[in-house]
Amino acid sequence: MCKFELNDTNKQIIIDVCKANGNSAGNVIHVLHGVQGKLGYLPAEVQEFIAKQLNIPVSKVYGIVSFYSFFTMTPKGKYPIDVCLGTACHVRGSDKLLEEFRRQLGIGEGQTTEDGLFSLSTLRCVGACSLAPVAMIGEKVYGRLTPNQVAGIIAEYRDK
Amino acid sequence: METMIALTIDGHFLQVPKGTTILEAAKSIGIAIPTLCHYKLEGQGIENKPGSCRVCVVEVEGSKNLVPSCYTECKEGMVIHTHTLRVIMARRTVVDLLLSDHPSDCLVCPQAGKCELQKLALDLGLREITYSGSKSVYKKDISAAIIRDMNKCIMCRRCETVCNQMQTVGALSAINRGFEAVVGTAFEQKLEDSTCVMCGQCVQACPVGALSEVDNTRDVMKALNNPKKTVIVQTAPAVRVALGEEFGMEPGSRVTGKMVTALRQLGFNYVFDTDFAADLTIMEEGTEMLDRIARYQAGDKSVRLPIMTSCCPGWVNFFETYYPEMLDVPSTAKSPMMMFGAIAKNYWAEKLGISREDLVVVAIMPCVAKKYECKRDEFQVNGNPDVDISLTTRELADMIRYLGIKFDQLPNGEFDRPLGESTGAAAIFGATGGVIEAATRTAYELYTKKALGKVDFQQLRGLTGVREATVDFDGTPIRIGIAHGLGNARKLLDKVRKGEEFFHAIEIMACPGGCVGGAGQPYHHGDFSKVEKRLNAIYEEDSSMPIRKSHENPYIKQLYKEYLGEPCGEKAHHLLHTHYFDKSKKNYGL
Structure with missing residues (x-):
C-alpha cells in the first residue's frame, strides 16, 4: 500500500472543495465530507491542510474527524467490506460472520489489509433484512451468508 | 433604559x-x-x-x-x-x-485540597460512589511545563475554552465520542508537539487534577540538601502579592518580607530578587527602544517598529509559532528571570569564586511557561542552565508547608545584596502595562534629559484587554499599545500587521491581568476579583519604594560600571540578549 502524499494535485482537490464551501469554518463538516469523497480518507496531513484553508485550529478538525464514525483516517481497501450488525442480521448470527471475515483477512474493524485490497467495517441495516445476515462488498449485497462461504467470496475478489 | x-x-x-x-x-x-x-x-x-x-x-x-x-x-x-x-x-x-469514572487517588493528587470536584463531593456529603463500571484510561502526557493526566478529566471543557477563546492557541479540542470523549490535541499528539505555547492557563482553569504543572519541588529540596551546592533564589514581582492567599490571607496581601524569611528558613544561601533583573531589563530594553525610535526618526528604513516586550515566555512561544515574519520585531532583551540567571552564573559566581556547576539558581515564578523557558537550548552553557529550576507560586507554598512554617506569623526579612535591590519600576512588571510603564519612566528621562515630574502613567494601567495610549516625550508623541491574554495580543498584532495602527512600542503578556493572573499563581477558580486585588497591590508596592525608576537603582549602576559597560554594549549584548526561532511549522490552522 503506497503512502499518501499531499502533492499538488491533492492540494488542489482540497482547495477546490474548500472554495466550493466558501472557505467557511462553519462548513468544515461539508468540506471533510467532500475531501474524503475525493481522496478516500483523511490522513493527518490532509486535516492540517484543511485547517489552514479554513483558518481554524487543526485540533478542531481532528475533533470532528474523531467524533463522526463516517470519517476515517485509514484508507479503505479496493474492496471495502461492510458487515451488517442490524437487529435482523444480529439474530441470524452476523457476529459469527464478522468473526470469520476478521479471521480470513487477519484484520480488525476499521482496518485495511496490507495489500490494500480489503477493508473491514460494520454498519447498521442496509434495508435488506429479509436476506439476513447481510454483508456488502463495495456496492454488491450478499444475503443469507454463512461463515463457511466467506473464504470463497474473498478468494473470488482476490483473483479478480 | x-x-x-x-x-x-x-x-x-x-x-x-x-x-x-x-x-x-x-x-x-x-x-x-x-x-x-x-x-x-x-x-x-x-x-x-x-x-x-x-x-x-x-x-x-x-x-x-x-x-x-x-x-x-x-x-x-x-x-x-x-x-x-x-x-x-x-x-x-x-x-x-x-x-x-474518576480515579480515587485523591490523597496523592496534585490538586488535593484545591480540587473543585472534591469540594463538591464534600459539600454534598457523598459517602460512597454508588455507580461502578468502566473507567477511562489514557497515557499521561508530560511536557517541560504541563502534565496532562486525562484519566481525571471530567469534560467540563474549561481548558478548551481558555485555550481557544481567550488565548486563540487552539492546541486543545474535544476529541472522540461517547465514553471515549476527552479534551485532547490534534491526532492525540503530545502537548509538546502541538501548537501549545505552554502559557498554562488551562492548568489555572482545570477544576480537577487533569492538568497540572510539572512538580519541581523535589529537585529544589535535593539541591538544598547537597552541601556542595550554593543554592540561590530569585522571586518574581507577582509572587509577593499572591503567595499569602495560599495561607488563607486576603487576596492582594503584600507578603514580600514574610516570603523572604520563609525562603531563608527553607535553606537558600542567598535570597535575591528577580526585580533586580527587571531593572536591568529596563536598562537594556529601554536603550534598545530609544535606539530604534531614534534611528526610525532619522529615516532609517531598516528599523522595524513597534518594539515589543519579550519578558513573557508564553508570548515568546506564541509569536515564534504564529508570527514568524515578526521575529525581528520583539526586543532581543532576555526576560528578567533569564537575565538574573546570566548575571548570577557569570558576574556573581565569579565574584564569589564559585563554579557555575556548583551554583544552583532557583526561580519562583507566577508562571508555568517559565519551566519551559529555562530549559531552552540557548540558555544553557555547556549543558548547564543559567536558571536551573523554576517553581510556581503554588509550588513555593507547597515547600513552605513541607517545612511546617507558619507563614502568616513570620517576621519580615530583607533581600540580600547586590542582586536583591530593586525599584518600584521593577515591582510593576507583574501587572499588565507595568513593563511598558517602567520602560517609559526610564526612556522618558534618557530621551528628554529631563526629570519626570510624576512617575505614574495612569493611561497605561487598567484591565481592558487591548489598550492604546500616547505619551508625550517632551513634544514627541510616543504611541504605546498594550495587550494581555494572547487573544487580545492577536487582535493588536493583526492591526499592526495590516498597517491599521502605528505604535512605537507594544507590551504583551500572555496571561489575563499580566503575571498577577499567571498560570502558576494560587488558583482563583474563576474569581477574577482576586487578580484585580493582586494588581492593585503591585501598584501599592511600587508607591512604597524609595526609588521608582530602574536607571536610578544604585546596584544596577554599579553593575554596569564594574562589569557590563554600556547598556546594549558588547558584554551586555552577549549576556543579556537572545534570539528567536521560527516554530510556525507546528502551526497548521491559525
Whole structure:
C-alpha cells in the first residue's frame, strides 16, 4: 500500500472543495465530507491542510474527524467490506460472520489489509433484512451468508 | 433604559436586568449555587458555560425539569428554589456519576485540597460512589511545563475554552465520542508537539487534577540538601502579592518580607530578587527602544517598529509559532528571570569564586511557561542552565508547608545584596502595562534629559484587554499599545500587521491581568476579583519604594560600571540578549 502524499494535485482537490464551501469554518463538516469523497480518507496531513484553508485550529478538525464514525483516517481497501450488525442480521448470527471475515483477512474493524485490497467495517441495516445476515462488498449485497462461504467470496475478489 | 425582570429566589424578591442568568441573580443576593463546568473571568469577556455538568441545577416553579442556572436566563415572575431536597439529590447523583469514572487517588493528587470536584463531593456529603463500571484510561502526557493526566478529566471543557477563546492557541479540542470523549490535541499528539505555547492557563482553569504543572519541588529540596551546592533564589514581582492567599490571607496581601524569611528558613544561601533583573531589563530594553525610535526618526528604513516586550515566555512561544515574519520585531532583551540567571552564573559566581556547576539558581515564578523557558537550548552553557529550576507560586507554598512554617506569623526579612535591590519600576512588571510603564519612566528621562515630574502613567494601567495610549516625550508623541491574554495580543498584532495602527512600542503578556493572573499563581477558580486585588497591590508596592525608576537603582549602576559597560554594549549584548526561532511549522490552522 503506497503512502499518501499531499502533492499538488491533492492540494488542489482540497482547495477546490474548500472554495466550493466558501472557505467557511462553519462548513468544515461539508468540506471533510467532500475531501474524503475525493481522496478516500483523511490522513493527518490532509486535516492540517484543511485547517489552514479554513483558518481554524487543526485540533478542531481532528475533533470532528474523531467524533463522526463516517470519517476515517485509514484508507479503505479496493474492496471495502461492510458487515451488517442490524437487529435482523444480529439474530441470524452476523457476529459469527464478522468473526470469520476478521479471521480470513487477519484484520480488525476499521482496518485495511496490507495489500490494500480489503477493508473491514460494520454498519447498521442496509434495508435488506429479509436476506439476513447481510454483508456488502463495495456496492454488491450478499444475503443469507454463512461463515463457511466467506473464504470463497474473498478468494473470488482476490483473483479478480 | 435597561429592561428589568422581577423574580423570587429562595423567598427573596429581586429585580435584575434582562439577560441575567439565574446563577448571576442568585449571586447578587449572596446565594451561592455550586458550579463545576462554569468558568467566567469577569470583565475579560471569557466565559465557559456549556451547561453540561448539571451541578448548578435549580428548581423553577411550573417547570417540569430542573434547569441549569449558569445558562438559564431569568424570566418575569420566576419563582426559584436553589437548595430543595430534589435539587440536592440531583446534584449528588451528578457528582456520583462523575466520580464513577474518576480515579480515587485523591490523597496523592496534585490538586488535593484545591480540587473543585472534591469540594463538591464534600459539600454534598457523598459517602460512597454508588455507580461502578468502566473507567477511562489514557497515557499521561508530560511536557517541560504541563502534565496532562486525562484519566481525571471530567469534560467540563474549561481548558478548551481558555485555550481557544481567550488565548486563540487552539492546541486543545474535544476529541472522540461517547465514553471515549476527552479534551485532547490534534491526532492525540503530545502537548509538546502541538501548537501549545505552554502559557498554562488551562492548568489555572482545570477544576480537577487533569492538568497540572510539572512538580519541581523535589529537585529544589535535593539541591538544598547537597552541601556542595550554593543554592540561590530569585522571586518574581507577582509572587509577593499572591503567595499569602495560599495561607488563607486576603487576596492582594503584600507578603514580600514574610516570603523572604520563609525562603531563608527553607535553606537558600542567598535570597535575591528577580526585580533586580527587571531593572536591568529596563536598562537594556529601554536603550534598545530609544535606539530604534531614534534611528526610525532619522529615516532609517531598516528599523522595524513597534518594539515589543519579550519578558513573557508564553508570548515568546506564541509569536515564534504564529508570527514568524515578526521575529525581528520583539526586543532581543532576555526576560528578567533569564537575565538574573546570566548575571548570577557569570558576574556573581565569579565574584564569589564559585563554579557555575556548583551554583544552583532557583526561580519562583507566577508562571508555568517559565519551566519551559529555562530549559531552552540557548540558555544553557555547556549543558548547564543559567536558571536551573523554576517553581510556581503554588509550588513555593507547597515547600513552605513541607517545612511546617507558619507563614502568616513570620517576621519580615530583607533581600540580600547586590542582586536583591530593586525599584518600584521593577515591582510593576507583574501587572499588565507595568513593563511598558517602567520602560517609559526610564526612556522618558534618557530621551528628554529631563526629570519626570510624576512617575505614574495612569493611561497605561487598567484591565481592558487591548489598550492604546500616547505619551508625550517632551513634544514627541510616543504611541504605546498594550495587550494581555494572547487573544487580545492577536487582535493588536493583526492591526499592526495590516498597517491599521502605528505604535512605537507594544507590551504583551500572555496571561489575563499580566503575571498577577499567571498560570502558576494560587488558583482563583474563576474569581477574577482576586487578580484585580493582586494588581492593585503591585501598584501599592511600587508607591512604597524609595526609588521608582530602574536607571536610578544604585546596584544596577554599579553593575554596569564594574562589569557590563554600556547598556546594549558588547558584554551586555552577549549576556543579556537572545534570539528567536521560527516554530510556525507546528502551526497548521491559525
